[in-house]
Every structure is written in C-alpha cells, then in structure tokens.
Amino acid sequence: xxELERIMSAVSPRGVxxxxxxxxxxxxxxxxxxAGLLAACGVEGExxxxxxxxxxxxxxAKVAGELNFANWPAYIDKAKGAxxxxxxxxxxxxxxxxxxxxxxxxxxxxxxxxxxxxxxQPVQWDLIVVTDWLIAKMADLGYLEExxxxxxxxxxxxxGAIYKDPTYDPDNAHSVPWQSGITGIxxxxxxxxxxxxxxxxxFDPAFEGQVGxxxxxxxxxxxxxxxxxxxPEDATxxxxxxxxEKLLKQREDGILRQYYGNDYVQPLAQGDLAxxxxxxxxxxxxxxxxxSKVDFVVPEEGGMLWTDCMAIPQDAEHPVDALEMMNFVYxxxxxxxxxxxxxxISPVPKAKPILAGAKDSYTRQVADSxxxxxxxxxxxxxxSYKNLDxxxxxxxxxxxxxxxxx
Amino acid sequence: xxxxxxxxxxxxxxxxxxxxxxGGRKGSKSRKGxxxxxxxxxxxxxxxxxxxxxxxxxxxxxxxxxxxxxGYSFTSDWPQxxxxxxxxxxxxxxxxxIYALIVTVATLLISFPxxxxxxxxxxxxxNLFVLLMLLPFFTPFLxxxxxxxxxxxxxxxxxxxxxxxxxxxxxxxxxxxxxxxxSGMTYNFLPFMALPLYVALEKLDSSLLDAAAxxxxxxxxxxxxxxxxxxxxxxxxxxxLTFIPSVGDFIDAEILGNPNTTxxxxxxxxxxxxxxxxxxxxxxxxxxxxxxxxxVFLYARxxxxxxxxx
Numbered sequence: 001x002x003e004l005e006r007i008m009s010a011v012s013p014r015g016v017x018x019x020x021x022x023x024x025x026x027x028x029x030x031x032x033x034x035a036g037l038l039a040a041c042g043v044e045g046e047x048x049x050x051x052x053x054x055x056x057x058x059x060x061a062k063v064a065g066e067l068n069f070a071n072w073p074a075y076i077d078k079a080k081g082a083x084x085x086x087x088x089x090x091x092x093x094x095x096x097x098x099x100x101x102x103x104x105x106x107x108x109x110x111x112x113x114x115x116x117x118x119x120x121q122p123v124q125w126d127l128i129v130v131t132d133w134l135i136a137k138m139a140d141l142g143y144l145e146e147x148x149x150x151x152x153x154x155x156x157x158x159x160g161a162i163y164k165d166p167t168y169d170p171d172n173a174h175s176v177p178w179q180s181g182i183t184g185i186x187x188x189x190x191x192x193x194x195x196x197x198x199x200x201x202x203f204d205p206a207f208e209g210q211v212g213x214x215x216x217x218x219x220x221x222x223x224x225x226x227x228x229x230x231x232p233e234d235a236t237x238x239x240x241x242x243x244x245e246k247l248l249k250q251r252e253d254g255i256l257r258q259y260y261g262n263d264y265v266q267p268l269a270q271g272d273l274a275x276x277x278x279x280x281x282x283x284x285x286x287x288x289x290x291x292s293k294v295d296f297v298v299p300e301e302g303g304m305l306w307t308d309c310m311a312i313p314q315d316a317e318h319p320v321d322a323l324e325m326m327n328f329v330y331x332x333x334x335x336x337x338x339x340x341x342x343x344x345i346s347p348v349p350k351a352k353p354i355l356a357g358a359k360d361s362y363t364r365q366v367a368d369s370x371x372x373x374x375x376x377x378x379x380x381x382x383x384s385y386k387n388l389d390x391x392x393x394x395x396x397x398x399x400x401x402x403x404x405x406x
Numbered sequence: 407x408x409x410x411x412x413x414x415x416x417x418x419x420x421x422x423x424x425x426x427x428x429g430g431r432k433g434s435k436s437r438k439g440x441x442x443x444x445x446x447x448x449x450x451x452x453x454x455x456x457x458x459x460x461x462x463x464x465x466x467x468x469x470x471x472x473x474x475x476x477g478y479s480f481t482s483d484w485p486q487x488x489x490x491x492x493x494x495x496x497x498x499x500x501x502x503x504i505y506a507l508i509v510t511v512a513t514l515l516i517s518f519p520x521x522x523x524x525x526x527x528x529x530x531x532x533n534l535f536v537l538l539m540l541l542p543f544f545t546p547f548l549x550x551x552x553x554x555x556x557x558x559x560x561x562x563x564x565x566x567x568x569x570x571x572x573x574x575x576x577x578x579x580x581x582x583x584x585x586x587x588x589s590g591m592t593y594n595f596l597p598f599m600a601l602p603l604y605v606a607l608e609k610l611d612s613s614l615l616d617a618a619a620x621x622x623x624x625x626x627x628x629x630x631x632x633x634x635x636x637x638x639x640x641x642x643x644x645x646x647l648t649f650i651p652s653v654g655d656f657i658d659a660e661i662l663g664n665p666n667t668t669x670x671x672x673x674x675x676x677x678x679x680x681x682x683x684x685x686x687x688x689x690x691x692x693x694x695x696x697x698x699x700x701x702v703f704l705y706a707r708x709x710x711x712x713x714x715x716x
C-alpha cells in the first residue's frame with residue numbers, strides 16, 4: 001500500500017535527512033508544507049523555465065559516492081535479498097546506492113516531490129523512474145536536469161533506435177529509458193474458468209467483485225478507449241466521456257473490486273482478483289516456465305505500450321552519480337541480467353542474443369517471449385497513450401477522478 | 407509569516423512550581439492569581455503551534471486558487487470553492503456520516519455489556535480483563551487493518567476454509583463492501599467507546615443498587631433508573647470519541663473497501679496528497695469540522711449537558 005509505505009518511510013529516519021523528515025511531518029500534520037504555506041501568504045510558487053538555468057552545475061560536478069534511487073517494486077534483478085546489478089555497480093564505481101521501491105503509481109509519487117521542485121528545493125532523490133508522459137510534463141516545467149550525453153557513451157552505443165530521440169523527450173535531453181512494458185490483462189485461470197482474450201471481459205458481470213483496474217488514468221482510459229474500437233491516439237473528449245460511462249457502470253454494477261497501483265500483484269496472487277489490468281513484466285516472471293494459474297494476455301482489441309524513463313530531478317544532490325547509473329545499465333551484459341529477472345522490454349536489443357545463449361531454459365524462454373522482445377506482429381497490436389495537452393489532461397483527469405473517487 | 411509561527415512553536419520553559427494552595431495567602435495574591443494561567447502556558451503554546459496555526463493556514467488556503475506549479479493567488483470567488491467541494495463530494499460526506507453513526511451504535515452495543523461485566527463481575531481481575539481487551543490494540547491501526555485484509559481475503563484462511571467445507575458459496579465476498587468497511591471501523595474504534603464506558607461503570611456506587619433493591623425495584627428497573635442514567639456521561643464521551651474520528655477515517659475505507667465505499671477522509675487525503683488541490687482539500691476539511699461541531703452541539707443538547715460533569 002502506498003499509505004503504508006508513506007507512513008513507514010515517515011517514521012523511519014534511515015536515509016532521510018532531518019529537513020526531509022520535517023517536511024514530511026509538516027505534510028502529515030497540516031496537510032500543507034512550508035512551500036505551500038508560503039504560497040498561501042502570497043509568495044508565488046515558481047516554475048522556472050528550463051532555459052533560465054545558465055550555470056548548469058551538471059557539467060562541472062564530480063562523483064559524490066552516493067546515489068538515492070527511487071524506483072517501482074520488482075523493477076530490478078534480485079538474488080538472495082540483494083540486487084546483482086546494484087552490487088556490480090557499487091563495486092565498479094564506488095558509489096553507494098540507496099535503492100528504494102517507493103513508486104506505486106506515477107501521480108502519487110509525483111505528489112511527493114512536486115512541492116520542493118516547484119519551490120526550487122532539492123528533492124530527496126538523485127534518480128527517479130517515471131513514465132514517458134510524466135517525463136514530458138516535468139521537463140516542460142523545468143523540473144528535470146538536462147543530461148550530459150558525453151557521460152552516457154553506453155546509451156548512444158547500445159540503445160535501440162526507437163528509444164532514441166523519442167517524441168516525449170526530444171534528443172533524450174532529460175531522460176533515458178529504464179524499461180518499456182505492455183498494459184494488458186492478467187487472469188487467474190482457476191477463478192475465471194475460461195480463457196480471457198478481450199478487454200471487454202473486464203466488464204463481464206460473471207466476474208462480479210473480482211475485477212481490478214488501474215489508478216493510472218492513462219492506462220485505464222486508453223485501454224478502455226481501445227476496446228471501443230478507437231485508436232487512443234485519435235481519441236476525442238467524447239470518447240473519453242464514453243469510456244468514463246463504461247467505467248462508472250462497471251463500478252456501480254459491482255463488477256469492479258478496486259483500483260490499484262502496482263499493488264494489484266498481491267490480490268491477484270492470493271485469488272481476490274479473477275482478472276485485472278496488469279503490466280507485462282509483473283506477471284510474466286510468474287508464468288514463464290511454470291504451470292502457474294495466472295496468465296498475461298495482450299487483449300484482441302490491443303494493448304498499451306509505454307516507456308518508463310530514468311531522470312534526474314532538478315537540483316538533485318548527486319547528479320553525476322545518477323549519470324553513472326544511467327550509463328551502467330546500458331551495458332549489454334547488465335541489461336541482459338536485469339531483463340532475465342524483471343521480464344519487461346529492455347531498451348537494449350543486444351540483450352536478446354545474450355539471453356538466448358543462456359544455459360537455463362527459463363532465461364532462453366525470456367529471450368523468446370514476444371512480450372519481452374516484441375515481434376513485428378506483437379508491435380502492430382500495441383498502441384501509445386494519447387498525447388494530452390494540459391487542458392485535455394485536466395478534463396480527462398476530472399472524468400477519471402469521478403470514477404475512482406466513488 | 408510561517409517563520410513567525412515557527413518561533414512560537416519552541417516549547418515554553420517549564421514554569422516554576424506554584425505555591426501550595428493556601429500558602430502565603432496574603433503576601434502573594436497577584437502570583438496566586440497568575441499561577442493557573444502560567445501553568446496552562448505549555449499546553450496553550452503547543453495547541454497554538456501545532457493545532458491553531460496549521461488550522462489557520464488551512465483556512466487561508468480555502469480563499470486561494472491555483473496549483474503548486476503556477477502558484478496560488480487570492481480569489482474573491484472563494485464561496486464557489488466551498489460550494490463546489492460540497493456538491494462534488496456530497497455523496498461521500500453523507501456516506502461517512504452514516505458509516506460513523508452505525509459504527510458508534512455498534513461499538514456501544516458491543517462494549518456496554520462487555521464493560522458492564524468487567525466492572526460489575528470482574529472482581530480482583532478487572533484490570534487484567536481490561537488489559538486483555540486492549541491487547542490487540544497495541545499493534546498499529548494500519549497493521550491491524552492490513553491483517554484484516556489478509557484474513558478476510560476471498561480465498562484466505564477464513565473464507566477459503568468455510569468455502570472448502572461448503573458452508574459458503576464459492577463467490578461469497580466480504581472485502582470491498584460497506585459491510586467490511588463498517589466492521590473494520592467498529593473493530594478499530596472499539597476501545598474509544600469501551601474505555602470511557604468502563605470508567606463510568608467502574609465508579610458507579612454499588613450501594614445505590616443495593617438501595618434500589620431495598621426499595622423493591624426489580625433488577626431491570628434498577629438498571630434503567632440507576633445504572634443507565636449514571637453511566638450516560640460515559641456513553642456521551644465514548645460516542646464523541648468514536649464518532650468524530652470515524653467520520654474522518656480513511657484507512658478502513660481504502661484498505662477494506664472500494665470506490666463504492668469511499669469516505670470523505672479518503673477524498674481529502676487524495677486532494678491534498680495526490681491531486682494536490684489544496685483549496686478543495688482545505689474547504690472539505692472545514693466543511694467536515696463545521697458539520698461535526700453542529701452534530702456534537704445537537705447531541706450535547708439532546709443528552710443534557712449537565713450530565714457531562716457526571
């Protein structure tokens with residue numbers, strides 16, 4: 001639960017500076033922190049335009065030996081309670097990594113860093129991983145450091161062509177991809193009693209109270225719009241309204257159990273959910289090479305393809321250490337090692353031959369999976385989120401909030 | 407402005423102990439008059455710094471308009487903020503009040519017999535029984551509620567077992583329903599009702615019941631005419647302590663419920679921490695505070711305030 005994590009991290013002083021503690025306690029007690037209070041007294045919260053930064057400290061700063069890394073759960077390889085990738089990184093660079101799995105959904109996480117960013121205070125993180133649309137939004141507001149690509153040789157050498165110069169972040173000025181993934185449907189065969197093939201199945205009254213949807217507005221709205229036979233990239237406000245109708249009905253008819261962030265994994269595993277919207281890698285790891293009762297499908301109507309990116313928040317305290325990490329994970333062997341464990345789509349295509357040559361059959365299966373290295377056929381079934389301008393975003397958010405707030 | 411209040415938040419130095427009552431009756435009349443006020447100073451300073459000042463800022467927020475990114479500015483259209491907050495979330499406000507009322511009545515019905523038994527028949531082990539009742543509540547609120555989520559999950563140890571032996575149909579569910587939310591809140595808020603009731607029942611003078619018996623009253627009459635009226639202050643205190651936090655509770659509704667059971671506490675949390683729409687969140691908070699004040703006032707009038715002092 002996000003709330004649990006929030007409270008836990010607010011109580012535990014580990015890795016939290018005193019100022020950060022005070023800031024959090026401020027939020028907990030009054031619901032508004034100092035920046036907000038100042039703003040209330042008439043001091044404008046300022047969103048500095050990105051160009052205004054003349055003296056970019058990034059080019060002169062040195063490795064500090066410390067890196068605070070915020071990421072999503074189960075998004076890095078793990079063995080015996082530690083991550084081989086992080087251990088190798090620490091050994092190779094002498095940088096100590098505080099790796100925290102604090103991100104459950106984009107907006108909730110963004111909310112925890114937005115205030116210091118808006119008032120030009122450094123946030124607690126040096127490196128964050130958020131989805132492409134949020135990268136675009138944060139870069140627009142001047143909340144992300146510009147990357148020094150001379151420090152990222154592995155990226156220019158090994159990244160796949162489609163991961164370079166993406167529309168959400170031209171020239172990769174502020175971000176490089178961490179992993180891509182597919183939004184589709186996961187289902188528990190024992191509970192559904194049949195194969196699930198369509199997004200429409202999420203609205204089947206037979207699964208009353210056993211269907212999970214996502215708190216990510218873009219995932220849920222775009223997938224539903226896709227199921228109505230509309231390409232999300234061409235969707236209008238009318239289409240968004242129709243999608244909202246459908247979601248409201250699903251909720252009011254009691255078909256919906258709950259809206260989830262990354263925390264849908266637990267209820268899916270323990271049988272509270274018969275089927276739910278899911279992200280490919282979360283489920284694949286449990287289904288490949290085993291006779292698990294859970295399956296992942298890209299619906300007939302199509303699935304969503306997104307990219308989560310690494311970025312450095314403006315005024316981060318250890319930006320060069322963050323660049324080191326960005327460069328490190330673009331080593332082909334490191335990329336392969338991570339993909340073998342997390343099963344999302346790696347931005348490094350050269351990881352595939354490495355995995356295909358592995359000794360164990362599970363890893364070879366990962367290399368063969370069209371969900372990890374999408375085939376041409378699979379690519380044709382995947383769609384991108386609709387690109388929303390700020391006004392549209394507010395309208396879509398309002399529609400969606402009405403659904404999830406009850 | 408914010409800094410100014412921060413200064414005041416520094417804990418006040420402890421006051422020198424006041425003269426013993428009656429001591430120096432003539433010499434220190436002015437000091438004696440001042441002492442009680444000085445004694446309240448730490449408490450008042452604490453309240454001002456951590457309650458009144460934040461509340462004041464929250465109140466200020468309701469007059470502003472804007473977002474974190476573009477900054478906030480005063481708006482003359484602030485009544486609209488309150489109006490919109492209320493009309494958008496009236497369902498959740500009403501739902502919260504209804505849930506909280508049910509929870510208050512349920513905790514009263516559950517804890518009165520229990521505490522009556524402990525206070526009247528507990529004998530020397532009274533304190534042990536009270537401790538036993540409180541023991542589960544030594545774990546944090548959140549952990550307890552998450553535990554319920556595991557215990558009550560559709561295929562979990564409780565429902566799963568009952569389904570396996572055929573006592574429940576395979577698609578029976580408890581979680582993600584109003585029943586689950588209300589039950590969770592009833593469980594979590596039980597001590598808030600039980601302890602004030604226990605105090606009231608415990609200090610009941612048993613010779614009054616003997617007297618009632620001597621005057622030929624039946625046990626039922628003695629209960630209705632002696633025990634119940636004398637424990638009303640406990641009922642009143644317990645109801646307030648249960649009702650007020652349960653109206654604003656969001657943990658139970660978020661963990662055990664679903665969007666059909668969203669309570670106003672969840673909405674305020676989302677407005678402040680996810681959507682970061684501070685004006686709406688603040689306006690909702692004040693609507694809630696105002697609503698609770700009115701409800702408490704009416705309740706106090708109905709129950710008779712002279713009962714409150716016991």
